[in-house]
Amino acid sequence: MKLNRRHFIVSAGAGAFTLGWKLPHALAQGVAAQGVAAQGVAAQGVAVPAEIGIWAVVHPDDTVMVRIARSEMGQGTMTGLAQLVADEMDADWVHVRAEYVAPEVNLARKRAWGDMSTGGSRGIRASVEYVRQGGAAARAMLIQAAAAKWGVPASECTTAASVVTHTPSKRTLRYGELAEAASKLPVPSNVAVKNPADWKIIGKGVKRLDTVDKLNGRQIYAIDVQLPDMLNATIAQSPVFGGKLVSFDAKAIAAMPGVRHVLAVGDNAVAVVADKFYQAKTAMAKLPIVWDEAGNGEVTSAMIAKALAEGLDAKEAGVGLKQGDVAVAFAAAAKKIEAVYSAPFLNHATLEPMNCTAMVTVDPARGDRVEIWVPSQNGEASLAAAAEAGGVKLSDVKVNKLSLGGGFGRRGQQDYTRQAVLVAKQVPGRPIKLIWTREEDMQHGYYRPITQCKLTGSMDAAGNVTGIHMRISGQSILAYLNPAAIKDGIDPVQFQSMNPAEFGYMAVPNLLVDHAMRNTHVPVGFWRGVNTNQNTIYMECFIDEMAAAAGKDPLEFRRAMMGKNPKHLAILNAVAEKAGWDKPLAPGVYRGLCQNYGYGSYVAAVAEVTVSPKGELKILRIVAGTDPGYVVNPDQVDAQVDGSFAFGLGALLYSEITLDKGRVVEGNFDSYQVARMSDMPRVETIHRPSGGFWGGVGEPTIAVAAPAVLNAIFAATGKRIRSLPIKDQDLRKA
Amino acid sequence: MIALDINGHTHQVYADPETPLLWVIREWLGMTGTKFGCGIAQCGACSVHIDGQVMRSCSVQVGSLDKAKILTIEGLSPDGLSHPVQKAWLQHEVPQCGYCQSGQIMAAAALLAANPKPSDADIDEAMSNICRCGTYNRIRTAIHTVSSGAV
Numbered sequence: 077m078k079l080n081r082r083h084f085i086v087s088a089g090a091g092a093f094t095l096g097w098k099l100p101h102a103l104a105q106g107v108a109a110q111g112v113a114a115q116g117v118a119a120q121g122v123a124v125p126a127e128i129g130i131w132a133v134v135h136p137d138d139t140v141m142v143r144i145a146r147s148e149m150g151q152g153t154m155t156g157l158a159q160l161v162a163d164e165m166d167a168d169w170v171h172v173r174a175e176y177v178a179p180e181v182n183l184a185r186k187r188a189w190g191d192m193s194t195g196g197s198r199g200i201r202a203s204v205e206y207v208r209q210g211g212a213a214a215r216a217m218l219i220q221a222a223a224a225k226w227g228v229p230a231s232e233c234t235t236a237a238s239v240v241t242h243t244p245s246k247r248t249l250r251y252g253e254l255a256e257a258a259s260k261l262p263v264p265s266n267v268a269v270k271n272p273a274d275w276k277i278i279g280k281g282v283k284r285l286d287t288v289d290k291l292n293g294r295q296i297y298a299i300d301v302q303l304p305d306m307l308n309a310t311i312a313q314s315p316v317f318g319g320k321l322v323s324f325d326a327k328a329i330a331a332m333p334g335v336r337h338v339l340a341v342g343d344n345a346v347a348v349v350a351d352k353f354y355q356a357k358t359a360m361a362k363l364p365i366v367w368d369e370a371g372n373g374e375v376t377s378a379m380i381a382k383a384l385a386e387g388l389d390a391k392e393a394g395v396g397l398k399q400g401d402v403a404v405a406f407a408a409a410a411k412k413i414e415a416v417y418s419a420p421f422l423n424h425a426t427l428e429p430m431n432c433t434a435m436v437t438v439d440p441a442r443g444d445r446v447e448i449w450v451p452s453q454n455g456e457a458s459l460a461a462a463a464e465a466g467g468v469k470l471s472d473v474k475v476n477k478l479s480l481g482g483g484f485g486r487r488g489q490q491d492y493t494r495q496a497v498l499v500a501k502q503v504p505g506r507p508i509k510l511i512w513t514r515e516e517d518m519q520h521g522y523y524r525p526i527t528q529c530k531l532t533g534s535m536d537a538a539g540n541v542t543g544i545h546m547r548i549s550g551q552s553i554l555a556y557l558n559p560a561a562i563k564d565g566i567d568p569v570q571f572q573s574m575n576p577a578e579f580g581y582m583a584v585p586n587l588l589v590d591h592a593m594r595n596t597h598v599p600v601g602f603w604r605g606v607n608t609n610q611n612t613i614y615m616e617c618f619i620d621e622m623a624a625a626a627g628k629d630p631l632e633f634r635r636a637m638m639g640k641n642p643k644h645l646a647i648l649n650a651v652a653e654k655a656g657w658d659k660p661l662a663p664g665v666y667r668g669l670c671q672n673y674g675y676g677s678y679v680a681a682v683a684e685v686t687v688s689p690k691g692e693l694k695i696l697r698i699v700a701g702t703d704p705g706y707v708v709n710p711d712q713v714d715a716q717v718d719g720s721f722a723f724g725l726g727a728l729l730y731s732e733i734t735l736d737k738g739r740v741v742e743g744n745f746d747s748y749q750v751a752r753m754s755d756m757p758r759v760e761t762i763h764r765p766s767g768g769f770w771g772g773v774g775e776p777t778i779a780v781a782a783p784a785v786l787n788a789i790f791a792a793t794g795k796r797i798r799s800l801p802i803k804d805q806d807l808r809k810a
Numbered sequence: 811m812i813a814l815d816i817n818g819h820t821h822q823v824y825a826d827p828e829t830p831l832l833w834v835i836r837e838w839l840g841m842t843g844t845k846f847g848c849g850i851a852q853c854g855a856c857s858v859h860i861d862g863q864v865m866r867s868c869s870v871q872v873g874s875l876d877k878a879k880i881l882t883i884e885g886l887s888p889d890g891l892s893h894p895v896q897k898a899w900l901q902h903e904v905p906q907c908g909y910c911q912s913g914q915i916m917a918a919a920a921l922l923a924a925n926p927k928p929s930d931a932d933i934d935e936a937m938s939n940i941c942r943c944g945t946y947n948r949i950r951t952a953i954h955t956v957s958s959g960a961v
Contacts, residue, residue: 150906150943177893481910715906724947753933753938
């Protein structure tokens with residue numbers, strides 16, 4: 077497919093769903109949020125928006141439309157990426173908007189916009205170089221166009237707030253006036269980007285571009301899509317993981333209201349298609365289905381726990397960090413301690429359940445086509461999944477990326493996309509919206525893997541740490557999702573935060589972190605923060621145990637181990653200072669602290685808690701520090717850090733996916749509890765960007781939420797909680 | 811046929827009286843601002859006002875709403891922005907993904923109508939809606955902003 081750049085953009089202005097460029101609500105609402113009247117392109121008569129390079133389109137009214145390849149799922153990436161481009165362009169932020177790049181357009185243009193996947197807190201940090209380059213290139217083109225118009229050297233021109241000025245003559249031209257001429261110039265490569273000292277928009281807490289429609293119900297999430305002739309579907313997948321569909325009795329529900337079709341979906345699921353989702357859901361509850369449990373129908377959580385426990389002392393394990401010789405350290409130890417921790421499977425439980433709308437158009441002459449409307453963390457993965465399920469070429473798929481009601485890693489997987497296309501293929505010519513019930517969502521996740529961890533630590537007579545052995549036993553994400561990435565039995569993701577490049581206590585002479593891989597039949601995946609979460613709980617609580625065993629202050633004890641990791645230490649010191657670690661607390665209030673490095677950022681936290689005589693925990697205050705290198709939008713970093721504590725503390729307090737008869741026991745938010753308002757402490761955030769690197773902010777602080785609180789609980793009660801969640805455990809004073 | 815008074819308009823709906831209000835709003839009437847999260851009144855994404863009380867519409871049957879006045883997020887303010895709760899939400903940039911926010915805003919509007927000066931404990935009790943992004947602290951701040959009249 078060859079696309080004429082100019083024509084393409086012009087056409088896109090006319091129809092949002094026709095050519096790939098969606099003009100999302102961000103356009104209108106961004107304008108409204110800034111209190112500036114929106115001016116439609118059509119109102120400008122002959123003038124048209126012009127593409128200046130690939131990252132920005134400048135409209136005659138000076139609107140700068142920044143293109144976004146990553147997915148916005150609440151984390152603020154859309155606004156942050158627009159800030160990066162706009163700053164390099166010297167655009168007037170008041171007139172900046174954002175629009176998605178359509179995955180099929182990225183594909184057709186040889187992935188000009190790069191990777192579209194949105195996970196691992198990479199939205200900003202992995203795009204930062206090329207989107208800034210794109211903004212700087214656009215600025216150079218606008219200057220070039222102005223210089224040509226005036227017949228002056230480009231070097232005599234400056235830019236600010238979407239205006240080019242010829243300094244000697246003080247003549248000015250607005251970007252909107254220059255856009256068309258600039259768009260015809262070649263795009264320069266390797267344009268220098270600004271020094272951080274010259275940033276005007278990067279680093280500012282500008283308002284998000286996508287807030288207004290979220291206040292009045294106008295934001296369209298994928299689950300809200302309504303199309304002509306659309307039917308609605310729901311699905312039942314084999315309740316036992318790995319099981320297969322044997323048969324179902326469609327006749328039993330054929331006469332129920334609205335029911336149109338009852339269809340097999342692949343070899344492990346069945347869908348009911350009806351006029352309304354509510355009808356499909358009601359009918360599904362009455363559908364007799366026979367499953368083959370594939371030999372997994374007897375698996376229980378207790379069986380899995382037993383298998384993992386065996387791994388704690390197994391001879392064979394993949395090594396992620398080795399320094400010195402822990403066996404020698406342990407043999408010479410004045411004091412040696414040991415503890416076993418565990419963390420359960422967890423579900424993402426995005427509030428918008430999994431869903432996707434698909435339409436398959438049968439066309440024997442030119443080949444079938446597939447169109448999907450999907451909430452996706454990876455538009456290109458959605459495209460590939462739709463092509464595969466539909467049996468069509470990649471170039472015959474059109475992907476409409478809709479807003480996500482939460483992602484947290486779940487929507488990088490495309491099981492629901494494939495299913496929607498498999499259903500739509502059996503009802504060609506009609507859009508089918510497939511919505512999972514909450515129960516289906518809870519019981520068919522890509523769960524945070526279950527692990528146990530045995531830690532052994534040694535100290536000399538002065539209480540200095542001489543060795544730590546961290547043995548993780550549990551399920552590997554890559555073994556499930558991408559076995560080819562397992563090398564020599566090692567899943568590198570398992571050692572997040574616990575590898576030589578990331579671990580904060582490299583001054584400890586003898587270190588060993590290893591993993592006994594113990595896989596189950598349960599699907600696992602990337603859950604916001606991934607393995608940094610459990611790894612940090614295990615390590616940071618154990619270090620607290622060692623500090624207590626040595627009779628030392630937890631902060632001083634850590635400082636002594638951090639001589640080789642000054643950036644880890646700096647953020648730990650920052651939170652300790654802000655929290656007043658050296659000052660007494662109110663009676664009955666206790667605190668704990670911890671630090672970690674993940675996703676390119678250094679983080680630390682202090683928690684203050686009370687535990688009543690009856691064992692009731694109240695988390696009062698969190699001080700959370702982040703050094704992400706640079707901060708693009710401090711207000712949105714605050715929001716991410718604050719929210720990460722809700723995610724991490726909900727998991728600590730309540731959440732747990734358990735197995736019985738090979739299937740998930742929990743079904744809804746009554747049995748799978750998450751954090752609510754009444755659980756939330758005050759969260760005080762501090763940013764200490766030290767420069768020179770770009771770290772993420774969506775995930776890193778989740779890892780420090782639980783250990784800070786667990787260490788505070790110990791301070792309050794003398795009890796170590798080593799098995800999560802806390803839920804019904806007795807917190808009364810030991 | 812059931813007549814429903816929603817946002818001041820009467821809608822004639824052909825649906826089984828046992829159908830939950832949520833699905834009538836979303837699927838029969840095509841108003842998608844009210845969200846589906848759990849279906850068992852646990853998460854609050856589907857919160858609407860029924861005769862001024864906040865209710866979880868996934869668990870209210872339409873057959874019981876004969877003379878009721880129903881208010882959804884679409885009807886909270888004429889322009890979708892001018893209700894004090896909406897203004898405070900914008901001021902503090904509460905939403906992240908935004909999916910729960912229709913329900914959060916309807917719950918907060920009902921709380922403030924009944925209790926113009928809620929304490930933190932009142933907010934904890936009334937605002938039991940789930941937000942997976944974790945916007946709780948900004949919700950609390952925004953509610954206090956409304957009650958202080960600073961919007």
